[in-house]
Amino acid sequence: MKTVQDHYEARVASGRIKPDPAQREALPAFERIRAALAEPPKRGLFRKAPEPPKGLYMWGGVGRGKSMLMDLFVDTLNVPARRAHFHAFMQEIHSEMHRLRGEGVADPIKPVAKAVSDSVKVLAFDEMQITDITDAMIVGRLFEHLFEAGTVLVTTSNRVPDDLYKDGLNRQLFVPFIELIKDRLEVRELASETDYRQDRLAGAQVFFTPANAESRKQIDAIWEELTHGSEETLTLHVKGRKLELPRYHNAMARASFYDLCGKMLGPADYLALADALRVLVIEGIPALSRHNFNEAKRFVTLVDALYEAKVRLIASAAAQPESLYIEGAGSFEFERTASRLREMQAAEWGANEG
Template sequence: MTTLMDIYAARVADGTLRADPAQETVLPMLERVRSELAQQPTKKGLLSLIGGRKKPEAVRGLYLWGGVGRGKSMLMDLFHDHSPVPSRRVHFHAFMQEVQDGINAARKAGVADSIAPIVDKISHEIKLLCFDEMQITDIADAMIVGRLFEGLFANGVTVVTTSNRVPDDLYKDGLNRQLFLPFIELIKEKLGVHHLHSPVDYRQGRLTGTPVYFHPVTADVRATVDDIWNDLTGGASEKLTLKVKGRDVVLPKFHNGIARATFWDLCGQMFGPGDYLVIAEAVKLLILEDIPRLTRGNFNEAKRFVTLIDALYEAKVRTVCTAVDEPERLYNEGAGAFEFERTASRLREMQDKDWGAEAKS
């Protein structure tokens, strides 16, 4: 059988990938999971023929964490694309949104244990769950994941996940975090934990030498931004809905931590600091398009834009912008125009090719 190491080496040889020793250390770990999954009995095996009900145990999975741009998602894709069993690869936020919707539907139907049908459905359909960017920012998710994952593991579902955080830092400083701690221990029991510590930020490198702030917005600019998006995502995208205190915060286009939205998507709605912090936590790079000229007539939108840029800046989220004018000319009149000077300065700083080189944690 062709191994993941063979596939990786072939892609290095043809120039698709660049050899990275830190990534290469992860491949045998993923191959071990893949091999053990391949050796598990199928539903049509001996146990089913004799009426046995015993379910195969979940294979010990992998929790791969490290800074942004180190290749975690690429390795996840490589592994998932060559899975020997029915599997699903999904962003963790999107998965938890589906779980929350399933729980609400079960409760409305009067189901006593609203998590049980979700576990049954997932374990009936797949044997491997691949999560991208596991992180817990919502207390509702924090209170659910323990029982959910216990059920999945008990039903033989193997989990492989990436994250920017070591398990012990999940839901750090969260409300009632002590109730979440058993889930961290469960993760460390059921998944091997590995730090992908590559010195190279490939996301940063792909933007090196490329402008990240474009004005004015012309047809050529839109084409250039499309090229940036396609280079970073391969043209793939899905909508990502983040749950923040019961509200939906929607990123219209999202793939592997790369998001794309317009100014009005993110600043034309009644979002606050908490919403923007969750966006900054979920996104590695944001393409923010069509920033307009801001005046006293759209003061609320301007205030939200300031808050959004502050959140992205503090979280070191690489940002590509298209705007009607230079940062210093976006907001020159109205309340808050003086304070906007700091935002303009931050937008300038974020254009530097080395800005954001340090990984988010």
């Protein structure tokens, strides 16, 4: 069976990725886990099941290749694994806990954890970060149950464990989870000097007008460069509703203006979206006026959420930002949105985040 290093070097040889010394140094940490999980179980009536390998917490700046290495690692596994964005996973956990409480289960964490551990051996998360107190209050108990069941956790993050939920409400109740991470996971920095995601977009056009076939062709090329053709569906659970992004990969999503602003979405949806993403592609932004006032209001709210979260925006639109909304109620207020859209086109936008 091929090692994680074998898969990495094959991608280098094919030209899909560029060799990076820091990434190569990180490969043995992934291979240690893959090799341990690949060991056949020892036979015998009284043989104890082997201890699961220690997991991995890999942190580092945005765009250093953490998600790519995680994908490569999961591709090498021969055991059931779940690859998910941490935020989306926690949304699912909250949704399932809410359902069980509705059925009269007083403490749903244990059955929820059992359902997860019964379905997978490895949980592979992108971008572990805790910003919500509801997440902070349950992750400790949730992962204690998962670890007890032998689930192996491999996760990436932009922060060292000690900075998770930093300055959060009642943080002292969260600190035991940080200690649990340090005990059950190998903590390792991916200290690459290159921000590959930013490099791919630096100096590139990211706002295309008009929204026509040529714009779509150029966005297709950027999307292929960012995702290497790998896509999945991201489902966010917001206040009991589902927000689905069918085209998603490694904290990057692609959607139409109608998907995001033509439906009955609100601030909570856009905040969840901004929290889950680092790059968003929006296609087909129309001219805005009194005729699509509600859609325009949603677009303003969406841009505000993306701006505050420093999400990289790639878009196609009927006109440049300053000319998108030139008449009708709301056109004056849109000047701030236009200014933000212009600022978000800068090559260095979001470069220093995380």
